[in-house]
Amino acid sequence: MTDTPSAPRLLRIQEVAADTGLTARTIRYYEELGLLAPAARSEGAYRLYDTEDLERLRFIRGLRDDAGFALADIRQLLEDEDARARNRERFRGTADEDERRRIVRDAIGIVDRQVATIQAKINRLEAMVTEAEGRRDHLVGHLVDLEAGREPDHTHTPARAAHPGTPR
């Protein structure tokens, strides 16, 4: 029995880059901004990442690409990396049940705030869709006028036809 309890297999920066679709430079840059720190460093100062880091990087990428958040916003969303590291260590470092519960509850709160932020963005986008559909209706109204052979009624079509309910 010479093996450690579990060998989490730490990855070096290029492997992480390949796995996440980011570049090594980008990952280092994110560290510089305080978005994440590698789980460990090798003897010779190589950055070493665990699977939790991988998840985090993928999450960051989603926030950047899909949600279009600025890195500064993402930093806010992820809360301070120091706090995360502290929590990790606190969790590993205590056997106190109450303390552990508190830490996990905090983590849940953070996730909830993340969801709320993304949800807010979804709401704004849905408002845009609604608006665009309004412009669509406007155009459809014009088309109906043309089909009827009437004059386009240049003075603003005032909320024309019924709206078949929210499509999609």
Place this chain on the structure above:
Amino acid sequence: MTDTPSAPRLLRIQEVAADTGLTARTIRYYEELGLLAPAARSEGAYRLYDTEDLERLRFIRGLRDDAGFALADIRQLLEDEDARARNRERFRGTADEDERRRIVRDAIGIVDRQVATIQAKINRLEAMVTEAEGRRDHLVGHLVDLEAGREPDHTHTPARAAHPGTPR
């Protein structure tokens, strides 16, 4: 009755800026990128905007701020400004009913594609929410373990609670 059929009241760039929440510099920059062109120019080359331009600028701002699209993407979304100008002129310039119908139909197609693009972004964001809720469930699972006084089952919680639908 000395008034022209309708006096659309054209605005100069600063008024437009105030109305849209953009700066004059930004509006000129957008024109430089081909996102929009003023409806007209004054005798002395002042840019003059109509209400359609206002709507367009507000839409651009929404795409930029709310959706987080890059201006290059927005340009794609709005189709080429030249095409828009051509259509405008074609519409004003023809009395042919068929032609007008075709133009309006094209415009509707463009709006539909805009909606589809935004909807795609909404879908990606909802996937992120689903994912975040997964992480939440994971944490809640830990919490339940702690509440039960058991060991956290360090070897990866294997898909704990019910999971509605296919993520990803």
Place this chain on the structure above:
DNA sequence: TCTAACGTTTACGTGAACGGCAAGGTTTGG
């Protein structure tokens, strides 16, 4: 042990999206 492949820090370069200023022309009220 040696070296090819990979990593480190440091630093300058780049494209996107504007900000800001200069030098001059335009509009409009008095």
Place this chain on the structure above:
DNA sequence: CCAAACCTTGCCGTTCACGTAAACGTTAGA
């Protein structure tokens, strides 16, 4: 007709989010 306020076209500066190259140390395998 004249000045204040607004506009024009350059053009250089700045921030963000990295790219890229230099000079050097580390790791793993033959």
